Amino acid sequence: MAIALGVxxxxxxxxxxxxxxxxxxxxxxxxxxxxxxxxxxxxxxxPKVLIIDEIGYLPLSRQExxxxxxxxxxxxxxxxxxxxxNKGFVDWGEVFSDQVIATAILDRLLHxxxxxxxxxxxFRLKEKRKAGLVTASVNPSEPQGGK
Numbered sequence: 001m002a003i004a005l006g007v008x009x010x011x012x013x014x015x016x017x018x019x020x021x022x023x024x025x026x027x028x029x030x031x032x033x034x035x036x037x038x039x040x041x042x043x044x045x046x047p048k049v050l051i052i053d054e055i056g057y058l059p060l061s062r063q064e065x066x067x068x069x070x071x072x073x074x075x076x077x078x079x080x081x082x083x084x085x086n087k088g089f090v091d092w093g094e095v096f097s098d099q100v101i102a103t104a105i106l107d108r109l110l111h112x113x114x115x116x117x118x119x120x121x122x123f124r125l126k127e128k129r130k131a132g133l134v135t136a137s138v139n140p141s142e143p144q145g146g147k
Contacts, residue, residue, distance in 0.1 A: 014048035028067040056087035065096035
């Protein structure tokens with residue numbers, strides 16, 4: 001759904017950038033190490049729509065959470081962000097390794113936001129199940145295959 005919204009924005013003539021959170025953190029940490037963080041943040045503020053995928057799959061360090069906050073604060077009320085996550089907002093303190101930073105991020109993100117909570121089976125697992133590659137009782141958090 002996030003990609004479809006990004007495609008529609010691009011078709012409407014807006015600049016769109018899609019990154020996983022891991023790729024975003026790699027960019028920001030490298031820029032910080034190379035003393036070009038300010039320039040990188042400016043580049044990430046430029047797209048009208050920034051899509052960040054996979055928030056919550058891997059926890060962030062406090063340094064990474066701080067970098068993410070700086071990006072969100074820069075984009076706040078200037079440009080749109082679409083975020084995807086497998087975590088509810090109550091779990092973002094764990095994701096960002098700091099409840100205060102998580103609250104500050106959510107404060108800015110949710111101020112003008114529309115949120116969609118999609119519940120149900122993973123689309124990828126559903127397709128695998130239809131193909132007979134996984135059983136109906138699979139726990140998505142457990143790996144498949146033999147021991």
